Amino acid sequence: MQLIKDDIDFNAYREEPETHKVRPASDFLAETIAAFYPPAGASLPPRPLWDKTNGKIAFRPGEVSLWAGINGHGKSMFMSQIEIDLMTQGEKVLSLSFEMLPVRQMQRMARQAYANDQPPIDFLNRFHAWTTGKLWMYDHNGSIKWEKVMAVMRYAQEKFGITQFVIDSLMKCVKGETDYDAQKDFVNELCAFAQARKVHIHLVHHIRKGEDEDRIPGKFDAKGAGAITDMVDNVFIVWRNKKAERGDAKDPKAPTAMLRCDKQRNGEWEGMLGFWFHPESMQYLERIDGMPMRYELSNARH
Numbered sequence: 001m002q003l004i005k006d007d008i009d010f011n012a013y014r015e016e017p018e019t020h021k022v023r024p025a026s027d028f029l030a031e032t033i034a035a036f037y038p039p040a041g042a043s044l045p046p047r048p049l050w051d052k053t054n055g056k057i058a059f060r061p062g063e064v065s066l067w068a069g070i071n072g073h074g075k076s077m078f079m080s081q082i083e084i085d086l087m088t089q090g091e092k093v094l095s096l097s098f099e100m101l102p103v104r105q106m107q108r109m110a111r112q113a114y115a116n117d118q119p120p121i122d123f124l125n126r127f128h129a130w131t132t133g134k135l136w137m138y139d140h141n142g143s144i145k146w147e148k149v150m151a152v153m154r155y156a157q158e159k160f161g162i163t164q165f166v167i168d169s170l171m172k173c174v175k176g177e178t179d180y181d182a183q184k185d186f187v188n189e190l191c192a193f194a195q196a197r198k199v200h201i202h203l204v205h206h207i208r209k210g211e212d213e214d215r216i217p218g219k220f221d222a223k224g225a226g227a228i229t230d231m232v233d234n235v236f237i238v239w240r241n242k243k244a245e246r247g248d249a250k251d252p253k254a255p256t257a258m259l260r261c262d263k264q265r266n267g268e269w270e271g272m273l274g275f276w277f278h279p280e281s282m283q284y285l286e287r288i289d290g291m292p293m294r295y296e297l298s299n300a301r302h
């Protein structure tokens with residue numbers, strides 16, 4: 001893992017360079033053919049590594065995914081496991097977490113990668129070494145201007161070739177929960193950046209307060225401007241089933257966490273999938289009797 005320090009001068013990265021955008025439609029022939037008939041050996045878009053999400057969810061270049069959920073319902077934890085999955089597939093990930101210090105993020109991730117709560121020092125050494133060239137973290141805690149976030153992303157993409165960005169969370173980048181124009185401007189810039197640079201952006205977001213914790217929220221419950229969910233390509237909701245955690249659910253086999261896909265612009269699937277949170281490893285398991293998986297930490301692509 002490499003830290004991107006906050007004392008770098010990001011001013012040179014404030015503006016997106018203008019590119020020649022008006023092109024004849026026929027220029028896109030080769031790409032259209034490849035979309036219908038992917039060439040032999042073409043790599044599939046990166047995805048989460050659960051079997052049950054296979055063929056349903058992918059993190060395609062050029063898209064923005066919104067990850068929404070109630071406070072404390074596991075958005076960051078879910079993303080952390082997905083970041084390891086992405087690195088396993090050869091993706092270069094930049095975490096811009098304004099809510100959690102890098103050391104806390106690495107602690108969670110190491111636990112998930114080791115599949116238990118006390119990774120030995122030898123494993124921590126190997127895990128940290130494995131993340132070199134795969135994981136970068138922007139060292140900034142607390143609120144930040146969204147224009148600066150864009151500059152940091154431009155810098156990191158040009159310097160390190162980042163392919164997957166994780167921003168945790170939108171509300172730390174825009175002052176005031178009711179500043180809908182700033183929220184729209186930021187999300188609009190993110191969508192343009194993802195498309196221009198052919199990268200994927202994961203944007204963590206909150207659900208409106210006052211929601212009933214026992215009901216799975218939907219995209220209309222997302223905080224702030226309604227246009228946010230219109231603009232992004234994918235909307236995922238992470239929900240913790242507290243009744244099931246307490247053993248109060250009607251179905252004793254009910255999952256303790258749900259992933260809901262409420263929008264997928266370029267994918268065929270929308271729906272809900274159940275997971276079981278395993279506290280020691282902090283992994284989300286796909287079966288009630290599942291076992292956490294220790295990551296191999298090899299450098300081979302999947």
Ligand SMILES: Nc1ncnc2c1ncn2[C@@H]1O[C@H](COP(=O)(O)OP(=O)(O)OP(=O)(O)O)[C@@H](O)[C@H]1O
Nearest residue numbers: 069070071072073074075076077078240256257277
């Ligand atoms: N399904 C679950 N069952 C039990 N515990 C969970 C579950 N999901 C997350 N947790 C626990 O809840 C805590 C909060 O998780 P996390 O930080 O990922 O939430 P969050 O949605 O990102 O929160 P916030 O909105 O405050 O940033 C973690 O300590 C984690 O161990």
